[in-house]
Amino acid sequence: MATGISFSVTATDGAARTGVIQTTRGEIRTPAFMPVGTAATVKAMLPESVRATGADILLGNTYHLMLRPTAERIAALGGLHRFMNWPRPILTDSGGFQVMSLGPLRKLTEEGVRFSSHLDGSKHTLTPERSMEIQKLLGSDIVMCFDECPALPATEAEVAKSMRLSMRWAQRSRDAFGDRPGHALFGIMQGGVTRELREESAEALKAIGFDGYAIGGLAVGEGQEAMFCVLDYAPGFLPEDKPRYLMGVGKPDDIVGAVQRGVDMMDCVLPSRSGRTGQAWTARGQVNLRNARHKDDPRPLEEGCQCPACRSYSRAYLHHVVRADEIIGSMLLTWHNLHYYQVLMQGLRDSIAAGTLSDFVDQFHRQRAEGDIAPR
Numbered sequence: 252m253a254t255g256i257s258f259s260v261t262a263t264d265g266a267a268r269t270g271v272i273q274t275t276r277g278e279i280r281t282p283a284f285m286p287v288g289t290a291a292t293v294k295a296m297l298p299e300s301v302r303a304t305g306a307d308i309l310l311g312n313t314y315h316l317m318l319r320p321t322a323e324r325i326a327a328l329g330g331l332h333r334f335m336n337w338p339r340p341i342l343t344d345s346g347g348f349q350v351m352s353l354g355p356l357r358k359l360t361e362e363g364v365r366f367s368s369h370l371d372g373s374k375h376t377l378t379p380e381r382s383m384e385i386q387k388l389l390g391s392d393i394v395m396c397f398d399e400c401p402a403l404p405a406t407e408a409e410v411a412k413s414m415r416l417s418m419r420w421a422q423r424s425r426d427a428f429g430d431r432p433g434h435a436l437f438g439i440m441q442g443g444v445t446r447e448l449r450e451e452s453a454e455a456l457k458a459i460g461f462d463g464y465a466i467g468g469l470a471v472g473e474g475q476e477a478m479f480c481v482l483d484y485a486p487g488f489l490p491e492d493k494p495r496y497l498m499g500v501g502k503p504d505d506i507v508g509a510v511q512r513g514v515d516m517m518d519c520v521l522p523s524r525s526g527r528t529g530q531a532w533t534a535r536g537q538v539n540l541r542n543a544r545h546k547d548d549p550r551p552l553e554e555g556c557q558c559p560a561c562r563s564y565s566r567a568y569l570h571h572v573v574r575a576d577e578i579i580g581s582m583l584l585t586w587h588n589l590h591y592y593q594v595l596m597q598g599l600r601d602s603i604a605a606g607t608l609s610d611f612v613d614q615f616h617r618q619r620a621e622g623d624i625a626p627r
Contacts, residue, residue, distance in 0.1 A: 255392060255435035256462055258494050258515075264608040266486070266513040269600045272463075272494055274340045274392050275433045276332070279307040281494065282510045282603075284596045285342060285518040286589055290315045291325075291335040294523050295578075295585040298337045304558070304586065305593030308393075309337055310518045313385050314346035317375070318368050322388035330390030342518075343391035345382045345424075347398045347417075347439075348467075348499070359399065361416070379423035391434070395465065396424035398439045403472045410443035410468075417441045418455040425459050435462035437496060443468055444477050446484060453488035463494040466514070470499045479508050486513035503532060503595055507615055510599050511608065522592050526585030529573040533591060534618045540584065545570035548626050558590035559583065 258281075260270040272279040286293050286301055288309045293301050301309065311331060316322055325334050332338055350357055350364045357366040363378030382397040398417040401410055421438050428436045438461035442448030456464060466485050469478045478500075486495050496516035497509050506517055522532060529541040533553045540552075548566035556562075560569065560583035572580035595615075602611035 255431065255433045256494075258463070258492065260491075262604040262606075264603045264606050265511065267510050267599075267603050267608050268513065268515065269603040270515070272515075274435070276338065276340045276392055277307065279340055279516075280596075280600060281515040282506075282596055282599050283307060283516050284506065284592050285310045285516065286523065286592075287312075287518055287520045288335065288337070289520070290319070291331060293585075293589075295527060295581040296523070296589065298335065300586060301337075301589060302339070304589040305597065306589065308340040308342060311335075311341055311343045311389065311391065312346065312349060313343055313382055313389075314349035314377070316343075316389060317346070317377075317385050318370055318373075322385040326388040326390070330388075332390060340392040341389075342393035342437075343386045343389055343395065344498075345386070345395040345397040345439075346377055347382075348400045350377060351400045351402055354402070361419075363397075363420075364399075379420045380427040383424055383427040387431070387434075393463070394428060394434060394436045396421045396428075396436060396438050396461070398441060398467060400441070400468050400471065401443070405443065407443070407445055407448070410441075410445065411448055414441040414443075414448055414452050418452060421456060421461075422459050425461070437461055437463040437465050437494075439465040439467040439498070440485065440489070441468045444473055444481055446481075449481065449485050450488050453485070457490065461493070463496060463516075464489040465496040465498050467498050469497065470501050470505070470519075475505060475508070478505070479512070482509055482512040482514065503592070504616075504619070506592075506595065507599070507612055510603075511612065522588035523585050526583075526588045527581045529580065529584065530588075531569075531584050531591075532588050533623065534615075535621055535623045536619045538623050540566070540569045540573045540580075542570075544625060550626060552587060553591070556587065556590065556594075558587045560587040 257273045260268045289312045365376050379397040386394040401413040438456035440452045442452045494515045497514045500517050501519050531538040545566040551561040602608045
């Protein structure tokens with residue numbers, strides 16, 4: 252099987268590890284946080300601005316792009332990288348999670364999922380083979396196999412049935428993906444919060460063989476304690492020489508805990524979505540710029556931060572544009588949030604390399620416990 256990536260671990264600290272994923276479009280430093288560009292854009296950001304925050308890779312979504320503007324149109328226009336002006340690596344989610352979110356608008360069968368578009372009600376069918384075809388048309392560097400992510404709450408029997416369906420779909424995804432030098436295919440572990448199901452899923456995926464492995468079915472309402480419990484053992488079920496990707500995570504403390512447990516890649520809409528609702532993520536926790544206490548505050552949002560929002564604007568100004576619903580408020584806070592997330596990832600990489608991860612994590616939690624400091 253030809254592969255589109257190589258992965259090397261350069262240092263470890265406990266279960267945590269740092270390294271590099273090498274792709275034909277550039278390297279991805281791990282642990283890596285992937286900003287989400289669901290519909291071929293990271294909302295409120297130019298691609299070059301996203302890169303300036305330190306991001307090595309973006310995530311796009313099969314479900315949304317197949318509906319609008321369609322994968323066929325993107326392919327005719329030169330592929331997703333050219334279409335969205337992002338020349339570096341792109342990972343595309345298979346669409347399984349988004350289809351799950353449609354609830355009664357979908358019908359699940361062994362073949363795949365039939366669903367009605369949330370945009371116009373048009374009928375579509377997404378199968379492992381069609382998901383692979385769409386992601387090939389998009390030209391993504393890292394392709395995700397098609398899986399079924401069960402909605403919670405679900406019984407263990409329901410989770411087991413869903414996981415085994417996903418493993419059959421993983422084989423069909425592998426077969427449909429074929430041999431594509433320069434492109435990689437990741438399998439997705441499922442199994443809810445049951446150790447035995449997670450191990451069964453991992454064994455099935457390893458028997459098929461993938462370029463990387465994702466941990467799916469978490470951050471869907473089970474809570475951080477349950478998620479960390481799964482992450483205490485799940486990464487260890489996966490090959491050490493392949494990247495491990497935790498899907499849909501998350502908050503900064505989720506990221507830190509996941510990295511401590513051996514996760515290499517993560518994605519989440521949170522930093523960009525928060526930026527559009529007046530919420531900023533900082534080393535001292537979350538800051539709500541809509542709060543009236545910021546209206547006369549001349550200080551930067553975060554002391555020492557080198558993003559444009561902190562270098563050039565006061566909290567008072569950010570409060571004003573957020574309350575006035577000015578577009579620049581979303582732009583500045585999204586830039587800050589993405590910058591903060593990438594600074595956090597660099598700190599994690601550096602501390603793992605230096606063997607000082609526990610000190611870094613202690614400081615991370617100490618600053619968050621102190622909270623945002625009010626002006627004197």
